[in-house]
Amino acid sequence: MKEAIKSPNERKIVLRFNSALQPVGDESGILSGVMGLLGSDYTKFPICEKDWRKVRIRDKVYNEYSRGIIKRIILKMLGRVWKETKNKLYHHCYDSELSLEENIENCPLGITADHWRWFLDYRNSEETKEKCKKNAENRSKQLYTHTGGLKSLARLGEEEVIYF
Template sequence: MPKESKTDMWRAVLSKFEIATYEHPRVKKWVFGKISQFWKNWKCKSKKTHYDPFHTTRERLQYHPDRVDPVQWVLLIEFWGTRDGMERSKRNAENRAMQTMNHTAGTKSFARIREEDRARNPDGQAPDRMEMFRLTHTCWDGQLVDQASEDALDFG
């Protein structure tokens, strides 16, 4: 990403959020990591809803997302149709299929879950690693989310 774009994004973040330690490199790194994550997720959703359902370039161009500049949409369509784009998509799908252990935290951060559990705990202690695992891999009905999670807790 061009340095100018990063500078513009950082200014936008600072204009919307009060970040007391904005010069701290870890804060900036975290912010850009979140931006990267959101960008990746948004591209994935856009591809699922505006690229995959259609079979021709004409259809894909006609039903592009409103938030995407048409010129940039053409570039995305071209990339997703290349050998490199298709191989990357296939490799990512295969990697995702190999994932055996899921968590139940949803969009809630582990840090937030930890603090909420600390607040519920009478002695004010934060949960240890095993308790955090249990908290983030158990469904609302008390069942572990998958066999791999159950095996991991049995091992621990």
């Protein structure tokens, strides 16, 4: 990961923030890419936690990689990637036609069997299924969806101000 963060020729990337302390500009896209790589690394952030706030190692990883960037922004980006990656992992690797034991045997690379078992038990619990159903219901009520592609609304807003 440190190699992914290092820029060529040891140059530093200066990250700009808008008045709401949101990263903007092309540099925030680079930051987002690095956070995507880091947040989906199961060796750094195990999948056997229900909530990002309970991931104990997140502060250690932040201190190792951040180099003084605003902590709240970094942890928020990592948490979003971690959560989205867990969701994709479940939908791509879990087969409802198979038994729990068969699904556990099909553990994805990079994840330990006990973490995978914990994750499947959590995702298949009645409490989690009810929460997923409620969230899907709430998303269906949204009037507007973000259709700006990979760029955050802060970056799109910043570009509009610059160009107009």
